[in-house]
Amino acid sequence: MAFLKVVPLERALEIVNSFTLPLGTEEVKLSEALGRIVAEDIYSPIDIPPFDRATVDGYAVRAEDTFMASEANPIKLKVVGEIHAGEEPKLELKKGETVYISTGAMLPKNADAVIQFEDVERVGDEIIIYKPAYPGLGVMKKGVDISKGRLLVRKGERLGFKQTALLSAVGVERVRVFRKPKVAIISTGNEIVLPGSELKPGQIYDINGRALSDAVNELGGEGIFLGIARDDRESLKELIEEGVRVADIVVISGGASGGMRDLTASVIEELGEVKVHGIAIQPGKPTIIGEINGKPVFGLPGYPTSCLTNFTLLVVPLLLRALGREGKVRKVKARLKHKIFSVKGRRQFLPVKLEGGVAVPILKGSGAVTSFIDADGFIEIPETVESVDEGEEVEVTLFEGW
Template identity: 35%
Template sequence: MGCSKNQSLMPIEQALSKMQSAVSNVCHAINLPLAQALGYALATDVLSPLNVPSFNNSAMDGYAVLKGDLKKASKQSPVSLTLVGQSFAGAPYHGKIKSGECIRIMTGAVMPKDVDSVVMQERITRHDDRITFIQTPTLGDNVRLAAEDMCKGQCVLKKGHKLSVRDIPLLASLGLADISVFRPLKVAVFSSGDELKNIGHTLSEGEIYDSNRYSIIALLSRLNVEIIDFGIVKDDRVAIREALLLADQQADVVITSGGVSVGDADFIKEVLIEIGSIVFWKLAIKPGKPFAFGKLTHSVFFGLPGNPVSAMVTLYQLAVPIMATLAGFDVAPVLRLQAKCSHVVKKSPGRTDFQRAIYKIDDAGQLIVQTTGSQGSGVFSSMSQSNCFMVLEAERGDVLQGEIVIIEPYNALMN
């Protein structure tokens, strides 16, 4: 399709900008025990209530010393100090250490105020209470200083940050038993089509299994959302209207697949105009041109195409970033890389093309990419076999073998 035939189609960049401008966070803050907060978005900045660590401590099992006592220690002239005590994690040494003395100290134990360095235990010899050193340490060797990691009052995580496995122990180290997060987004899902059948049932002539709902719910399950499954709704204007009204009452987001094209039985668009509004319909992307974005009384609406690949591509590329904003998450930038295309790829200018592809690194360390073959919007095996999108710009034509293209490796939602 040439550019002249796509003048009325909205570019994907404009569509994303328009949707982001039209929505904001709809989820209120709740308090959760830290152990249950994984995957939630922070409702406030997290400020450290204390210094971490809260005291100078040893980073090694060894001997705490005054560096000055060992300023001349060497293999030729070893220096011996008197062992006067020990400091264990949770059981600090409280005595005063004088020049010529040292203490045994274990990892994480409090450093006495009088000493400034730790010599690891492998670098000494011991005879009774005499500890012999053969090397002068650098000032502060093997010592973790108070507030070295975090200072009291420091912002350690920002509002909107999605709590990861790496963040939970960080917050635990601050002693935070509960955390303020945004409640999960509520998302209603249904498929539309008289030809659709639930899996587990026998197909009659002309019928197909409803795979879209399963792909949508599978991807949504990787997000922190509450899914409301409305099943299959027949291509009936009244049934679709009732389903949309009920979904609008129960959810923050309504996602449908099918019924947004131009067929005689595609009622979703006209019902949406009647009970809500359409912000835009039809985009300059491939696959996924008949994507609709609109609003109902209480919810945001995403109308995905009926073709399986088109539904997955538009959900991933368009709906997910907007749902992140609605749920209070920071929208992370998309990782895109340059790769060398291993073969000729046919493309007509006019629409941004998301080709399903496989990337790898060759023996020279170069990223190489090839498509999965047939790119039809009904060929869902192209999604299953791929590990990235080859993103071909709207104005681009055919890609020659060896040309550099942009790839977008699948993130955790798709893997």
């Protein structure tokens, strides 16, 4: 089997797009739906408010009874009762009558305005009005906030606290959401140790396991970190097999040597099929795309920036598609801070930081942790381009805001 038969990025994306994740949907309680992706449009089952209600404490009136009121011609209305929030009025106003009403309470029949109690004079069982009210004064009409049948949340939208609050306001108790794609994450390399372990000479702490797992969770999936595979066949094979058992996708961040990358491809080939071993991009040329038991398996570079760049290019669209979203990462336009050079014939992805609409290239190299941490995203430099000038408009693919 020959490895590193480099293919164009477009071919790699075609293969990724051929994968399907038949995850389906499930119904969950609204109290458990935060962060989930909605599987169907949700419409309001009721009007909000569901009745005409008072927006102030005061007196519900028939506006026409007050039209002639003035300082010179005060009008008296008889108080025939009180209505408080949560009560259903049992009376209807007749000519010359009013009721005291609390904020949020339902208006009685025939009432179409509420005058604040500060604007009237109460004398016994009467109020004295010195200026006219108009229909709708102090009233929120039925359905004016949210009308029955209004679209509240679109299919593919992620539920934040504002969306869950909105659904709660219309009485929705359960929502249908896409099942979370499960992604098994494996870090590799003898030099990698987990945070909390003693760092010995020649070792570094793992960043990719945490970054990939949480990136999956942020997207709406379920990241499952399986641990670190050492640079031997059995260790790697055992974790890949576990990943295929427990997840829908397996993502491996590569070891430090070319031999380890070949080992990863060899194990995937033994268990399934290697579809791509090498993509014509920099960084991340040795990236692997495979399939085991119908499940996609990705072998990504070990350097953090390269790993997260290729994760964004290849894995994120697959996850978004599985979640019923567009399958495209978010991009923004910016102006390049200063001129950069590239190698003609090599398609390059360069991390950048965004500063007020300006893309600042990060040139520390993909092996630097802060290259990824400082980056808001990356720009693509085509293989036909040798340099990009200062001030030129570029398109930034974002790491966040998926």
